[in-house]
Amino acid sequence: MRRLPVARHVGYGRVVSHAGAESPRKRQARELFAGLPAAYDRAGAALSFGQDPRWRRAMVTALDPVPGARVLDVAAGTGLVTAALRSAYDCEVVALDQSPQMLARATARFAGDPRVTTVVGEAERLPFPDATFDALTFTYLLRYVDDVPATLRELFRVVRPGGRVASLEFGVPTNPVWRAGWWTVTRTALPGAGRAISRDWGEVGTFLGPNIEEFARTWPPEHLGRAWIDAGMSRTVVRPMSFGAGVVMSGTRSTVR
Ligand SMILES: C[S@@+](CC[C@H](N)C(=O)[O-])C[C@H]1O[C@@H](n2cnc3c(N)ncnc32)[C@H](O)[C@@H]1O
Known part of the structure; x- marks a missing residue:
């Protein structure tokens, strides 16, 4: 199997500095996740009531x-998807x-x-040539990017046809009925559960409901499916x-560009 041309340590993929030019959405994502890694794996599962x-x-x-x-795992965070990929498949993961x-x-x-490499980098500017990967995953990413169609094009660019x-x-x-239940949970239980974990998680619990709602209004699943195509x-x-x-969305990279 061909080895990937990437280093096996954090820091290979340069994160472009956007000092002064970073959008509020990007800045918020960076600041938000800087304070979360310690409790992320347990808190993420708890805040989704075990569904995540x-x-x-x-x-x-x-x-x-x-x-x-x-496989390229984008927005890999603490590596939960990468771990699931390595357990489920014979694969090499970046x-x-x-x-x-x-x-x-x-x-x-x-x-x-030795079959996992970690790279600091941005979904909007992936540090890889076209068609480098056989497969790609991205998880809870799109709410944090400014231009969803451009980011999708960039993600799919690095996947080989097929x-x-x-x-x-x-x-x-x-x-x-479920929507009303979801609204109650995200506006009451979620902020409370977050605050019980830590101040940072309290902020996540408060921010998540309105943020998910705004994204779902702008990009309902059928629009997102169209954007993928x-x-x-x-x-x-x-x-x-x-x-x-x-x-969950899935698809195959078109053979005709
Ligand atoms: C909710 S976490 C998901 C982590 C992991 N995929 C999981 O399932 O647990 C979202 C991750 O997206 C990352 N992220 C947000 N915007 C990004 C971007 N533009 N490029 C790369 N990563 C990004 C954050 O740093 C964070 O680690």
Whole structure:
């Protein structure tokens, strides 16, 4: 199998400095995740009431890469998706994230695994040539980027034609009854549960509900599916999870560009 041309340590993929030019959305994402890695794995599962690990497993199953695949895991954070990929498949994974703090956890987690590489970098400017990877995942990323269609084009650019892509995002249930329940949980239980963990997690718990709602209004799953196709994907599948509170998408990189 061809080895990936990347270093096995945090810091290879240069994060471009946006001092003065960074958008409020980008700045918020950087600041938010800098304070979260310590409790991230447990808190993420608790704040989604145990659903999040199940959604992540569904996304990994939907990826279905070829044996021996080179996979890029974008917005890898502390490496939960990377770990699931390594357990599920014979694959080599590059875990990329713009937060050095989050990625430091992933680097420690995979210190003994020669088939995992961690790279600090941005989804909007991936430090790889076209068609480098057989498969790609991205998780809870799109709410933090300024230009969703441009980011999708950049993500799909590094996947070879015929390669596989899968993603996971939060969503909002469409059924009015579940939607009302979702609203109550995200506006009351979630901020309270976050505050019980730490001040930083309290901020996450308060920010998540309105942020997910705004994203789902702008990019409902059917629009996102269309955007995937416009950005170069085919055979896209959208799978709502937990009545739409999670959305798993998957597809195949088009052979015609
Ligand atoms: C909610 S975490 C998800 C982490 C992991 N994928 C998981 O499932 O637990 C979102 C991650 O996206 C990263 N992120 C946000 N915007 C990014 C961008 N533009 N490029 C790369 N990573 C980004 C954050 O630093 C954070 O680690």
